[in-house]
Amino acid sequence: MRYISTRGQAPVLTFEEAMLTGLARDGGLYVPETIPTMTESQIAGLAGLSYEEIAFRVMRPFVGDSFSDDDFAGAISRAYKSFGHDARAPLVQLAPNHFLLELFHGPTLAFKDFAMQLIGQLFELSLTRRSERVTIVGATSGDTGSAAIEAFRGLDAVDVFILFPSGRVSEVQRRQMTTPEEANVHALAMAGDFDDCQAKLKDMFNDFAFRDEVRLAGVNSINWARVLAQVVYYFSAAVSLGAPHRPVSFTVPTGNFGDIFAGYIAKRMGLPIEKLVIATNQNDILHRALTTGSYATSGVIPSISPSMDIQVSSNFERALFDAYGRDGGAVAQVMEDLKSGGGFSISQGALQALRETFASGRASEQETNATIRSMFGRTGEILCPHSAVGVKVAEDHLGTIPMITLATAHPAKFPDAVEAATGYRPPLPNRMSDLYVRPERVTEVANDLVTLENLIKERRSR
Numbered sequence: 001m002r003y004i005s006t007r008g009q010a011p012v013l014t015f016e017e018a019m020l021t022g023l024a025r026d027g028g029l030y031v032p033e034t035i036p037t038m039t040e041s042q043i044a045g046l047a048g049l050s051y052e053e054i055a056f057r058v059m060r061p062f063v064g065d066s067f068s069d070d071d072f073a074g075a076i077s078r079a080y081k082s083f084g085h086d087a088r089a090p091l092v093q094l095a096p097n098h099f100l101l102e103l104f105h106g107p108t109l110a111f112k113d114f115a116m117q118l119i120g121q122l123f124e125l126s127l128t129r130r131s132e133r134v135t136i137v138g139a140t141s142g143d144t145g146s147a148a149i150e151a152f153r154g155l156d157a158v159d160v161f162i163l164f165p166s167g168r169v170s171e172v173q174r175r176q177m178t179t180p181e182e183a184n185v186h187a188l189a190m191a192g193d194f195d196d197c198q199a200k201l202k203d204m205f206n207d208f209a210f211r212d213e214v215r216l217a218g219v220n221s222i223n224w225a226r227v228l229a230q231v232v233y234y235f236s237a238a239v240s241l242g243a244p245h246r247p248v249s250f251t252v253p254t255g256n257f258g259d260i261f262a263g264y265i266a267k268r269m270g271l272p273i274e275k276l277v278i279a280t281n282q283n284d285i286l287h288r289a290l291t292t293g294s295y296a297t298s299g300v301i302p303s304i305s306p307s308m309d310i311q312v313s314s315n316f317e318r319a320l321f322d323a324y325g326r327d328g329g330a331v332a333q334v335m336e337d338l339k340s341g342g343g344f345s346i347s348q349g350a351l352q353a354l355r356e357t358f359a360s361g362r363a364s365e366q367e368t369n370a371t372i373r374s375m376f377g378r379t380g381e382i383l384c385p386h387s388a389v390g391v392k393v394a395e396d397h398l399g400t401i402p403m404i405t406l407a408t409a410h411p412a413k414f415p416d417a418v419e420a421a422t423g424y425r426p427p428l429p430n431r432m433s434d435l436y437v438r439p440e441r442v443t444e445v446a447n448d449l450v451t452l453e454n455l456i457k458e459r460r461s462r
């Protein structure tokens with residue numbers, strides 16, 4: 001299994017190399033050269049298996065020779081054993097044909113644990129046998145950072161630096177990043193918004209001298225291994241509802257397009273997914289792009305679903321690559337237009353291709369709030385604001401095919417928004433109830449590349 005860049009100019013890599021590298025050297029994102037498929041009977045054979053077993057069968061073909069069967073199965077089993085639910089990704093029913101996929105039972109209470117816990121295990125296996133160490137730098141709107149820190153804290157071969165927008169993450173998110181005591185964990189609060197953090201991260205990757213000196217590795221949702229780990233729960237959920245004999249649709253609260261792109265991969269592998277519905281908050285660039293064909297940035301407006309407060313959706317490039325017939329030159333061109341002019345128009349052919357798979361909708365702040373309140377009243381289910389964006393948009397797309405909405409975070413991660421909507425303040429699960437009393441450790445940094453690079457060079461252990 002080989003991996004190629006969406007911009008066509010970077011070296012072809014194995015799964016392990018693509019995982020350790022993150023962003024390709026031509027600025028593109030790695031994607032599999034071909035997508036392996038599963039037959040109807042292979043998909044039917046997943047019914048009733050454990051999450052771990054489904055994970056092994058779905059992901060194995062993408063890994064190639066990078067890990068042995070035993071190593072890969074061991075990594076999967078260690079990745080999910082700290083989850084607070086035996087099903088790992090349980091489905092609950094909201095309405096006759098509407099289901100909620102709870103992806104928040106991991107150690108940091110958001111779906112990002114599914115990918116990050118696995119990546120932590122795979123990095124450890126890989127670096128140990130290569131006798132290497134790396135510096136992981138991630139940018140986060142809140143949940144990626146806490147999930148990465150939880151996955152890499154205390155590992156010998158890794159320093160982890162997380163950039164988050166100062167003052168723009170929830171208290172639970174911040175504390176999950178600032179309270180771990182391990183010396184290899186560094187939480188950096190940067191002046192600016194998430195797009196600023198993400199831009200600085202990209203600049204570091206494009207500074208090849210720095211990148212090579214500190215052996216920079218990325219675990220943002222651009223990392224292919226993360227996308228792959230998220231493909232699994234599309235299979236587990238669809239099979240629970242009768243796939244491959246019955247098709248399903250998914251609605252996905254979307255920011256960087258990683259989670260929903262995993263659904264697209266599941267569909268390409270043969271899972272009968274009718275529609276993948278992109279759900280955005282008021283930062284609705286993806287919804288506008290699908291509706292009008294024009295991808296135009298307009299600045300982030302902070303919302304009650306902060307993990308989706310994003311304008312530049314990195315993983316959308318992967319969807320564009322396929323929509324443009326895997327023409328790396330065309331992708332490089334539109335990305336250049338985005339960088340120089342703040343936007344681009346999607347070609348007619350590409351737009352048509354995207355619309356065959358994806359639908360879209362947006363939820364305003366009031367609609368999100370009203371959805372949290374009404375779901376609590378109608379079903380007793382307490383939604384986090386991101387999941388509520390998904391549920392609202394899904395309700396506008398219900399039909400005869402079962403709809404599965406992804407619940408991306410636990411309501412206790414965003415207690416203020418939930419309390420404002422319902423009057424009820426959701427408590428943290430017992431296993432993390434000391435979070436509010438542990439001391440915090442954080443460094444405030446300016447939005448400046450040289451300052452950041454010097455800080456990382458100084459702080460990392462050698």
Ligand SMILES: *Cc1c(COP(=O)(O)O)cnc(C)c1O
Pocket residue numbers: 110111112143144221253254255256257258259260307308386387408409
């Ligand atoms: C990261 C995140 C999202 C957005 O996911 P993408 O893969 O970036 O589209 C939505 N909800 C929550 C709670 C998140 O942490």
